[in-house]
Amino acid sequence: MFFEQAIRDNLDPGRPERVSLIFDRRERVPQPRPPRPTRRSARQGRRPHQCGQVCYDLRRLRVHGHNIRVPRSHRYQLTDSGLHHATLIKHNDTELLRPGLAQLTDSDPPAPSTLRAAARNYQHALDELTQQADFAA
DSSP states (O other), X not given: OHHHXXXXXXXXXXXXXXXXHHHSOOOOOOOOOOOOOOHHHHHTTSOOOOHHHHHHHHHHHHHTTSXXXXXXXXXXXXXXXXXXXXXXXXXXXXXXXXXXXXXXXXXSOSSOOHHXXXXXXXXHHHHHHHHHTTOOO
8 A cells, every 4th residue: 555655646647547557456537527417408498388387278278178177186188179189280290281391391302392382482472572662582
């Protein structure tokens, strides 16, 4: 132990790996700890839902008949019409919006589409309106 301490004292503090040349063991260099995740960092990129907002959303769904509260609990259950509306919204997203946006944003479309032509006509009409109103486009 005495020799190890004497060598540690006489070696460069910037080179603790040299201790292993003599005693076949490495000096432990403390590594900085990564920062602990916080609630704020976990929520970044998401819209935080606060209790008041959740209660408001559930109440609105209940008023429109999309869900019902399970008696004597804090749980809700979808009604048949709520399930129908949720399925319709999901279907619109997966079958209409995503393929339509893919057609509009594709830089090299495989074939001309009516959606792309309509978007081009719409943009042309807006450009004409801004020119007539003397807006900078």
